[in-house]
Amino acid sequence: MLAVENLEVVYNDVVLVLRGVSLAVPDGKIVALLGTNGAGKTTTLRAITGLLDIHEGEVTKGEISFDGAQITEEDPSNRVRRGISQVMEGRRVFVEMTVEENLRAGAHTNRDGERVKEARERVMTLFPRLADRRQATAGYLSGGEQQMLAIGRALMQDPKLLILDEPSLGLAPLLVQEVRDIIVEINQQGTSVLLIEQNAKMALSIADYGYIMETGKVVMDGDPAKLLKDEDVKEFYLGLHATGEKKSFRDVKHYKRRKRWLS
Amino acid sequence: MTIGLVVLAQATADGNAFAQMLVDGISFGAIYALLAMGFVIIFKSTSVINFAHGALTGLGAFLIAAFATVLDFPGRYLTFLPEWAQWTVNVLTALVAAALFGILLERVFLRPMVGEALFAVAIVTLGVDIVVRTITNDWIGTQPRPLGAPWGLEVVDLGWVRIAWSEVIQILVTIILLGAIAFFLRSRTGVAMRATAFDQETARAQGVNVGRIFSVAWAIAAFLAGVAGLFYSIFPRRATGVDQATAFIAFRAFPAVIIGGLDSIPGAVVGGFAVGIAESAANTYLTFEFLGNGFPGIVGYLLMMVVLLIRPYGLLGTPEIRRV
Numbered sequence: 143m144l145a146v147e148n149l150e151v152v153y154n155d156v157v158l159v160l161r162g163v164s165l166a167v168p169d170g171k172i173v174a175l176l177g178t179n180g181a182g183k184t185t186t187l188r189a190i191t192g193l194l195d196i197h198e199g200e201v202t203k204g205e206i207s208f209d210g211a212q213i214t215e216e217d218p219s220n221r222v223r224r225g226i227s228q229v230m231e232g233r234r235v236f237v238e239m240t241v242e243e244n245l246r247a248g249a250h251t252n253r254d255g256e257r258v259k260e261a262r263e264r265v266m267t268l269f270p271r272l273a274d275r276r277q278a279t280a281g282y283l284s285g286g287e288q289q290m291l292a293i294g295r296a297l298m299q300d301p302k303l304l305i306l307d308e309p310s311l312g313l314a315p316l317l318v319q320e321v322r323d324i325i326v327e328i329n330q331q332g333t334s335v336l337l338i339e340q341n342a343k344m345a346l347s348i349a350d351y352g353y354i355m356e357t358g359k360v361v362m363d364g365d366p367a368k369l370l371k372d373e374d375v376k377e378f379y380l381g382l383h384a385t386g387e388k389k390s391f392r393d394v395k396h397y398k399r400r401k402r403w404l405s
Numbered sequence: 406m407t408i409g410l411v412v413l414a415q416a417t418a419d420g421n422a423f424a425q426m427l428v429d430g431i432s433f434g435a436i437y438a439l440l441a442m443g444f445v446i447i448f449k450s451t452s453v454i455n456f457a458h459g460a461l462t463g464l465g466a467f468l469i470a471a472f473a474t475v476l477d478f479p480g481r482y483l484t485f486l487p488e489w490a491q492w493t494v495n496v497l498t499a500l501v502a503a504a505l506f507g508i509l510l511e512r513v514f515l516r517p518m519v520g521e522a523l524f525a526v527a528i529v530t531l532g533v534d535i536v537v538r539t540i541t542n543d544w545i546g547t548q549p550r551p552l553g554a555p556w557g558l559e560v561v562d563l564g565w566v567r568i569a570w571s572e573v574i575q576i577l578v579t580i581i582l583l584g585a586i587a588f589f590l591r592s593r594t595g596v597a598m599r600a601t602a603f604d605q606e607t608a609r610a611q612g613v614n615v616g617r618i619f620s621v622a623w624a625i626a627a628f629l630a631g632v633a634g635l636f637y638s639i640f641p642r643r644a645t646g647v648d649q650a651t652a653f654i655a656f657r658a659f660p661a662v663i664i665g666g667l668d669s670i671p672g673a674v675v676g677g678f679a680v681g682i683a684e685s686a687a688n689t690y691l692t693f694e695f696l697g698n699g700f701p702g703i704v705g706y707l708l709m710m711v712v713l714l715i716r717p718y719g720l721l722g723t724p725e726i727r728r729v
């Protein structure tokens with residue numbers, strides 16, 4: 143369905159951030175894209191959805207195709223129309239608008255009244271809490287509710303592929319569980335998912351396939367069971383959020399490990 | 406209610422003068438409100454501080470004069486309609502033309518500036534203002550061009566207050582336009598416009614074609630400026646018609662924008678009426694010789710300074726205007 147091949151992205155004409163990233167999201171699957179801060183996950187997302195230009199970024203090499211069509215240079219709104227929809231890092235809900243208006247903004251490219259209605263039903267069933275607060279100003283929702291709204295908004299265009307950028311960021315463990323279950327449910331309803339995460343444990347627990355990125359490259363990929371068993375992955379990603387002490391210890395060892403991956 | 410108003414009016418030292426002052430203020434304020442609203446719509450949705458708003462006003466008024474009195478187009482082909490309806494069709498055609506000019510100006514001069522500093526873009530609009538004003542003035546020529554409003558100089562005399570027919574119509578049209586804008590802001594495109602105004606990147610992530618939103622914003626602003634230009638160029642304002650000075654009306658509307666808050670559409674409306682009424686009050690009550698005839702023209706700025714002292718972001722503006 144989605145295929146990214148040998149993608150190279152440069153910011154400000156000089157900063158080479160992606161150095162030949164390749165990945166694929168097959169129809170109906172959940173694919174996890176993991177990596178630490180600054181690995182280039184969000185940049186990959188921007189390239190796929192066509193939003194590099196505001197960040198002075200540019201695809202300098204490689205190709206992105208969706209359902210067989212070349213979309214590397216396509217206008218972002220056309221890509222949404224094709225069925226690629228995203229939940230951006232940091233939620234980015236329109237806090238000045240109501241919940242309902244946020245959802246309508248999400249349905250912008252969806253001009254088919256019936257489909258919009260179905261999409262809204264689906265969102266309301268997935269997130270009953272949003273249903274109760276449709277007329278509330280989005281800015282007054284809690285962080286977790288805002289994340290739900292961001293996901294709901296992305297579902298309003300009835301996408302074939304949903305890309306989520308760190309949806310678990312800043313959520314309490316219980317809410318992370320909830321988000322995970324919702325992603326599974328969305329996927330079971332027929333939407334393919336590309337899940338970008340630092341929380342590898344969560345992502346790999348539901349993914350059909352996983353990629354691990356480091357400094358602009360995919361350094362490892364495979365099925366989750368294999369990745370979970372890998373010593374490096376265990377060390378860097380699992381329990382990364384455990385305690386501050388452990389985290390800093392890992393940060394020290396990070397450099398050595400990365401070198402090994404790259405060699 | 407009406408009786409109450411009459412009593413109130415007569416109870417004031419010179420009740421009739423007070424009521425007259427209010428009517429004038431509201432009708433002038435409506436012109437400012439239309440201009441300020443367009444200005445804010447452009448600023449919010451495209452992040453452009455548009456100093457070419459005066460030029461848009463002059464251009465709109467000129468187009469109305471051209472379509473309604475010079476060309477009589479397309480009214481001349483609609484002979485089955487009464488005269489006032491022909492005139493109205495002409496005016497609407499002119500306003501559509503004005504909106505198209507707005508779209509064109511944005512496309513040619515401002516689209517290439519997307520992403521540049523707010524200040525740099527504002528300077529570009531000053532250039533656009535000069536270009537458009539020069540061309541429009543060339544078209545207008547040295548004589549004022551009448552807009553040919555069918556109700557002419559007719560006045561409704563209620564005894565305690567006199568209202569020109571054009572003022573009645575103006576206030577009705579303004580109310581309709583305010584309603585239309587409020588309705589638009591809740592429509593699909595309106596929601597997309599507000600989304601764009603709030604966070605352009607996220608709006609694009611929803612599939613909003615931001616360039617199209619810019620076009621719509623400029624079209625609306627140019628349309629509203631044209632309507633303001635119309636009411637400014639007929640009785641009881643400048644009954645001779647549109648001339649080379651018409652564009653300067655925008656300078657008297659800028660305080661309305663600041664008073665309301667640069668990024669608030671309701672604020673623009675409140676600011677517009679506030680400035681209109683303040684000017685009218687100054688006109689009625691502050692007739693000291695030493696202040697000169699031009700004094701009402703600066704009342705808006707005085708009011709603006711007072712408001713800014715109390716509320717630095719305007720009455721309804723948001724404290725931090727640019728967030729990233």
Ligand SMILES: Nc1ncnc2c1ncn2[C@@H]1O[C@H](COP(=O)(O)OP(=O)(O)OP(=O)(O)O)[C@@H](O)[C@H]1O
Nearest residue numbers: 153157159177178179180181182183184185186197
């Ligand atoms: N607009 C930009 N201009 C220049 N460099 C940028 C820009 N945006 C990101 N970068 C750089 O690109 C690299 C990858 O950033 P990116 O945001 O893609 O990482 P990420 O994997 O999403 O990280 P995180 O987990 O922190 O979100 C980083 O080194 C970052 O500093």
Ligand SMILES: [Mg+2]
Nearest residue numbers: 183184185231
């Ligand atoms: Mg990121």
